[in-house]
Amino acid sequence: MNEAWNDFTHEHGPGIQGRREILKSAAAVFAAPMLAGVAEGAQSPQHASAAAKGPFPARAYGVAGAKAPFAPMRIERRALRPNDVLIDILYCGICHSDIHIARGEWGTSRFPCVPGHEIIGRVQAVGSSVTKFKAGDMAGVGCIIDSCGVCENCQADLEQYCVKGWTLVFNTPDRVSGGLNFGGYSDKLVVAEHYGIRIPPGADLAATAPLLCAGITTFSPLQHWKVGANQRVGVAGLGGLGHLAVKLAVARGADVTVFTTSPGKVDDARRLGARAAVQWGDAEAMKRLENQLDLIISTVPKGYSIQPFVNLLKVDGTFVNVGALDDLEPLSGRALISRRRNVAGSVIGGIAETQQVIDYCAARNIKADIELIRPDQISQAYDRVVNKDVRYRFVIDMSSSKEAA
Numbered sequence: 001m002n003e004a005w006n007d008f009t010h011e012h013g014p015g016i017q018g019r020r021e022i023l024k025s026a027a028a029v030f031a032a033p034m035l036a037g038v039a040e041g042a043q044s045p046q047h048a049s050a051a052a053k054g055p056f057p058a059r060a061y062g063v064a065g066a067k068a069p070f071a072p073m074r075i076e077r078r079a080l081r082p083n084d085v086l087i088d089i090l091y092c093g094i095c096h097s098d099i100h101i102a103r104g105e106w107g108t109s110r111f112p113c114v115p116g117h118e119i120i121g122r123v124q125a126v127g128s129s130v131t132k133f134k135a136g137d138m139a140g141v142g143c144i145i146d147s148c149g150v151c152e153n154c155q156a157d158l159e160q161y162c163v164k165g166w167t168l169v170f171n172t173p174d175r176v177s178g179g180l181n182f183g184g185y186s187d188k189l190v191v192a193e194h195y196g197i198r199i200p201p202g203a204d205l206a207a208t209a210p211l212l213c214a215g216i217t218t219f220s221p222l223q224h225w226k227v228g229a230n231q232r233v234g235v236a237g238l239g240g241l242g243h244l245a246v247k248l249a250v251a252r253g254a255d256v257t258v259f260t261t262s263p264g265k266v267d268d269a270r271r272l273g274a275r276a277a278v279q280w281g282d283a284e285a286m287k288r289l290e291n292q293l294d295l296i297i298s299t300v301p302k303g304y305s306i307q308p309f310v311n312l313l314k315v316d317g318t319f320v321n322v323g324a325l326d327d328l329e330p331l332s333g334r335a336l337i338s339r340r341r342n343v344a345g346s347v348i349g350g351i352a353e354t355q356q357v358i359d360y361c362a363a364r365n366i367k368a369d370i371e372l373i374r375p376d377q378i379s380q381a382y383d384r385v386v387n388k389d390v391r392y393r394f395v396i397d398m399s400s401s402k403e404a405a
């Protein structure tokens, strides 16, 4: 994500001037006055008068550096532009990508860093030309909050492959004003309406938030490779993405096999709807599965030897990596040629497809298995995710930040 997952060109990159802006903006974070609430006019039921006049302070949880613990901080949100909405954040999921960036593992981090890209909240105010939302609506925001809008990929609703590079909701300069942006571990967010996702009435908000990244990231390959009933799908890594991959593939009638390094998750895999769960390194099971699978979605967050998994693909089968940015080990040309096998990658999904997964899941009551935490538990939650000890997504209850921060 951001430069790491983006074919990020300099059109959206900070440049020298932009970098100065980021530094200024970062300084402003700490200089922001410690006001108790948001800008007065932003409370307006319809249009955001005061929030439209200038940047306003918000509460957030972030890190000052790659080794720093999470701490409350004050940030600024931009003044509402005519097509912006102001969202009062209720819940934000914790994705492993937040961890990679907050801990500086991708080499693209900028500090202070306020992660969070599985955001759900209530629209508090809207800019003068907004038509998609009105005050009081529930809205979601995932990874993408801007893209060029005119390239062939944006035109095809594939903003995640914008040729000029899309803007991640945090850790990235704002394309208009240049300042570093901040994500959903916060009480407020300002975002252009196009990048807001409508949340259907009655949705379980906390358990729906993870669909905005983990859900769309696993839904998109199932759509792209047209997975249907009776096809065989493998899911490697049973974490936040992996458990939703299982639920979404099962919902399509696929026959799902989970590959896990955690013996304790075998029963869970079946409870989630998988037919089988194979422990990493079970050579016999891997042998039995050779040439059997149509699609494998790998959510493993690090590079590893994928050859044993590629060997499980049948003719025209595809191994799709969504987890690791690292190099994947060399592959046998023979293994690819002999079964016309494909090795692919995929990043999140466009805005239209994100709306689609939200609506699809609402109609089928598909949601994430979550553990709700307070903002002061984020650092511990990060350690637990890295230790594969989350069942299966932490979601921060941001309403508790209102007392804590």
Ligand code: NAP
Pocket: 094, 095, 096, 097, 098, 100, 213, 214, 217, 236, 237, 238, 239, 240, 241, 242, 259, 260, 261, 262, 265, 299, 300, 301, 302, 321, 322, 323, 324, 325, 346, 347, 348, 349, 385, 386, 388, 389, 390, 392
């Ligand atoms: P997660 O909750 O930590 O799940 C990852 C799972 O992978 C773990 O629970 C574990 O499952 C397995 N695993 C195998 N080897 C591991 C290792 N060495 N360290 C940690 N876990 C290991 O993470 P997530 O939020 O699902 O994200 C997974 C990866 O996808 C991350 O790298 C994230 O950055 C990336 N991501 C990509 C996209 C995209 O658009 N392509 C979107 C979101 C996230 P078992 O216990 O079952 O082995």
Ligand code: ZN
Pocket: 095, 096, 097, 098, 117, 213, 214
């Ligand atoms: Zn994510």
